[in-house]
Amino acid sequence: MTHTKTVGTMGLAWSISVHSYGIPKNLVALAMRGSNYYIKTKNENLTISAHIEYSIYYKNLKRTTEKENFMREIEVAKITDTLERLCIEANEHLPQDVKSAILQCRALEDGEIAKNVLDNMIENYEIADREHVPVCQDTGMACVFLEIGQDVHLTGGDLREAVDEGVRRGYEKGYLRKSVVKDPVRRGNTGDNTPAMLYTEIVPGEQIRITVAPKGFGSENMSAIRMFKPSAGLEGIKDFIIETVENAGPNPCPPMVVGVGIGGTFDKAALLAKKALLRPLDSSHPDPFYAELEQEMLQKINKLGIGPQGFGGRTTALGLNIETMPTHIAGMPCAINISCHVTRHQTEVI
Amino acid sequence: MEKHITLPLTEELAKTLHAGDTVYLTGTIYTSRDAGHKRMCEALAKGETLPFDPTDATIYYVGPTPAKPGQVIGSAGPTTSGRMDAYAPTMMSAGARGMIGKGARLLEVVEAMKKYHGVYFGAIGGAGALLARCIKKAELIAYEDLGAEALRKLYVEDMPLVVIIDCEGKNLYEEGRAAYLASHK
Numbered sequence: 109m110t111h112t113k114t115v116g117t118m119g120l121a122w123s124i125s126v127h128s129y130g131i132p133k134n135l136v137a138l139a140m141r142g143s144n145y146y147i148k149t150k151n152e153n154l155t156i157s158a159h160i161e162y163s164i165y166y167k168n169l170k171r172t173t174e175k176e177n178f179m180r181e182i183e184v185a186k187i188t189d190t191l192e193r194l195c196i197e198a199n200e201h202l203p204q205d206v207k208s209a210i211l212q213c214r215a216l217e218d219g220e221i222a223k224n225v226l227d228n229m230i231e232n233y234e235i236a237d238r239e240h241v242p243v244c245q246d247t248g249m250a251c252v253f254l255e256i257g258q259d260v261h262l263t264g265g266d267l268r269e270a271v272d273e274g275v276r277r278g279y280e281k282g283y284l285r286k287s288v289v290k291d292p293v294r295r296g297n298t299g300d301n302t303p304a305m306l307y308t309e310i311v312p313g314e315q316i317r318i319t320v321a322p323k324g325f326g327s328e329n330m331s332a333i334r335m336f337k338p339s340a341g342l343e344g345i346k347d348f349i350i351e352t353v354e355n356a357g358p359n360p361c362p363p364m365v366v367g368v369g370i371g372g373t374f375d376k377a378a379l380l381a382k383k384a385l386l387r388p389l390d391s392s393h394p395d396p397f398y399a400e401l402e403q404e405m406l407q408k409i410n411k412l413g414i415g416p417q418g419f420g421g422r423t424t425a426l427g428l429n430i431e432t433m434p435t436h437i438a439g440m441p442c443a444i445n446i447s448c449h450v451t452r453h454q455t456e457v458i
Numbered sequence: 459m460e461k462h463i464t465l466p467l468t469e470e471l472a473k474t475l476h477a478g479d480t481v482y483l484t485g486t487i488y489t490s491r492d493a494g495h496k497r498m499c500e501a502l503a504k505g506e507t508l509p510f511d512p513t514d515a516t517i518y519y520v521g522p523t524p525a526k527p528g529q530v531i532g533s534a535g536p537t538t539s540g541r542m543d544a545y546a547p548t549m550m551s552a553g554a555r556g557m558i559g560k561g562a563r564l565l566e567v568v569e570a571m572k573k574y575h576g577v578y579f580g581a582i583g584g585a586g587a588l589l590a591r592c593i594k595k596a597e598l599i600a601y602e603d604l605g606a607e608a609l610r611k612l613y614v615e616d617m618p619l620v621v622i623i624d625c626e627g628k629n630l631y632e633e634g635r636a637a638y639l640a641s642h643k
Binding site: 219221222224225228229231232233235236239241242243244245246247283284285286287295297299324326329357358359360361411412413414415417418419420421422448449450 | 478480493520521522523524525526529532533534535537538540560561562580582583584585586587588590591604605606607618620630631633634635636637638639642
């Protein structure tokens with residue numbers, strides 16, 4: 109409990125037991141404040157589901173306001189429903205920042221084939237928006253990111269199963285392609301696009317931030333990771349980015365989006381690279397050093413001449429985002445996750 | 459150059475197509491990707507016939523999304539062709555001539571194209587909603603158990619394509635990039 113400040117008038121008095129939440133035994137009354145709370149009684153014990161602020165009245169008549177982080181209950185079915193909807197929306201509608209980047213790049217092209225390819229890409233996402241069809245037939249593996257507030261209590265079932273059920277329903281209802289095999293070597297389609305690639309993170313708060321990013325494999329296959337010696341320095345990373353984009357060439361459906369993860373461990377670098385693809389293309393790394401690197405590398409990539417679809421032209425990449433974190437004294441991991449002009453993601457907070 | 463062509467893709471027709479040509483293609487094509495190619499090449503190795511006549515045939519590397527009620531087909535853009543490189547020379551030796559996909563091909567495929575007068579067309583990767591509009595008929599013909607990878611017979615009208623590699627081995631990926639770089643020094 110956190111004592112925040114002394115407050116004024118007394119509100120409602122509560123005589124029911126609240127001992128299950130560890131509130132002091134000398135409590136004689138509570139006054140509820142604010143509007144974002146609800147209460148249900150269970151065996152005369154108080155169950156409170158919300159972040160509430162209340163005044164408490166001790167026997168010595170001292171009044172204080174207390175904030176208590178009660179667990180907010182969220183049924184996993186709500187996650188299923190949200191994911192079902194987000195899978196369909198993400199596959200039918202490109203994010204606005206990606207559309208804007210395509211339009212800006214179209215204005216900068218001068219070659220006929222390059223202009224024609226970008227015009228077709230614009231027409232394609234417009235058809236998808238209007239007619240509710242998938243922008244691309246590779247509706248991807250469903251990468252699901254859940255940022256779960258630490259004051260959330262999930263009820264009503266297994267989270268992993270609820271997430272897969274949301275993906276299963278979304279891919280069926282949305283007529284999306286089922287592109288997942290149940291074994292990497294022996295293959296065999298799972299038939300429902302599950303399992304989702306699920307990442308969970310515990311964050312402060314009492315909400316859940318749900319992001320779905322369907323990821324196609326034409327571009328995923330052109331991604332790369334390298335464990336650099338620290339002596340390789342910035343130049344090593346710059347060369348690796350160019351080398352990876354060069355190697356990708358026409359395969360990942362350029363113009364690409366390039367996600368770069370630097371630091372952490374082997375696995376963390378790859379996750380950073382994937383998360384870099386979720387960041388809006390018109391945003392920058394908060395550290396000016398990396399923000400400048402993002403600009404510099406995007407300019408260099410767009411001088412390679414690979415161009416839209418690899419047919420030659422200026423626009424090889426629509427954007428390049430870098431995400432970083434601390435790493436070991438002996439290492440400098442760098443992962444590059446390549447995405448295409450259909451870089452999809454939708455987010456909702458519940 | 460802009461050309462309207464009608465299938466089948468005979469040797470004579472193939473010889474008129476050059477890397478960099480924009481082509482609007484009309485006629486019957488067949489869909490197949492990784493698992494379908496594997497199965498067809500296994501069938502050929504055993505001396506079995508293919509589910510369709512490969513003579514002068516064009517194969518579209520695609521795994522479409524399911525059709526919604528009232529649609530001919532769902533979203534239907536090309537997949538990365540390089541994964542079919544292991545099978546493409548065998549398919550060409552059986553008579554298939556046209557390939558529609560996206561991305562780079564191995565030298566072995568280009569050599570087979572020169573030998574059998576094959577043509578590699580590029581469709582715009584990621585433009586599945588747009589390309590689906592050219593597909594007027596779709597019929598499942600084999601390997602239904604492969605789901606999105608099953609073999610389908612499609613009838614397309616004015617499908618917008620670009621010749622990436624022609625039967626002389628000329629390659630737009632190399633020439634287009636070189637031309638851009640030469641004009642933007």
